Amino acid sequence: MSEYRVVELEKWERKEYYNYYFPVNVTHEMTTKIDVTNAVEYCQKNNYSFYAYMIFNITKSINSIENYRYDLIEDELVCWDYLVPAFTIFDKEKEKFQCIWLDKFESMDEFQAAYKTEVGNYVGSDKMFPKDKQPLNTFDISAIPWVSFDNFSLNIANSSCYLKPILTIGKYTEQNGRLSIPISIKSHHATVDGFHVAKFFENLTKNID
DSSP states (O other), X not given: OOOEEEOXXXXXXXXXXXXXXXXXXXXXXXXXXXXXXXXXXXXXXXTOOHHHHHHHHHHHHHHTXXXXXXXXXXXXXXXXXXXXXXXXXXXXXXXXXXXXXOOOOSSHHHHHHHHHHXXXXXXXXXXXXXXXXXXXXXXXXXXXXXXXXXOOOOOOTTOTTOOSOEEEEOOOEEETTEEEEXXXXXXXXXXOOHXXXXXXXXXXXXXXX
């Protein structure tokens, strides 16, 4: 399991930003479309799940930016060594989703194999969270693969204590022979600025291509 370090607020370089944005609960969301033409072709050739491919690379991109690894534990600001994804899967027969998670995997092959096993184990469960013992160092990814969107907004009441990112993936569509997919990310301004959002999308684009 990932470890974390407690942030010494008085010595932290973001102290002024944190103290300003956290009490007033300023969050921001950004949606952009990323070219996934090569990624889709790669997944098809290797018999990979495209969704699992995206989860793996989103996780890799999130972990490359320290600002996305901040969290609150018992009212203390901490920074995780790494985050792992908690993501939705869909039961077509019942038209309901389940949320499961996967721990850290270094390779795509390992992650794909674990993903297929876990989906087989839990899709169709009567529980919303069928997998026990979800660790604290998870962040959320969900998918709406039936529709493409230009903007997606997620509202959480009393969310000032939630610092980790929340991501939503839409349907990829074709235009001028290229495939693009919308991805939305919700961030807390106490720990994440627009620069870090842009860096995330830059890293994700490189990783999936």
